[in-house]
Amino acid sequence: MFTIKQAVKRFGIPKSTLYRYIKQNKLRIIRNPFGKGIIILEDEEPRLEALSKLYKAKKKGGGA
Numbered sequence: 001m002f003t004i005k006q007a008v009k010r011f012g013i014p015k016s017t018l019y020r021y022i023k024q025n026k027l028r029i030i031r032n033p034f035g036k037g038i039i040i041l042e043d044e045e046p047r048l049e050a051l052s053k054l055y056k057a058k059k060k061g062g063g064a
Contacts, residue, residue, distance in 0.1 A: 011052040
């Protein structure tokens with residue numbers, strides 16, 4: 001499971017993009033039972049990796 005901060009650091013996806021995907025129900029989450037915030041479920045890791053590849057390609061200027 002990943003917090004938003006962990007996902008941004010590990011996958012290099014902008015925070016705003018993660019929140020947009022969550023709002024559009026493209027990423028499954030749960031509310032953090034131990035404090036504030038939300039947790040992205042582990043089974044969403046392949047989707048996060050795909051988004052990461054997209055953003056890396058975008059940074060290099062290659063597009064999607």
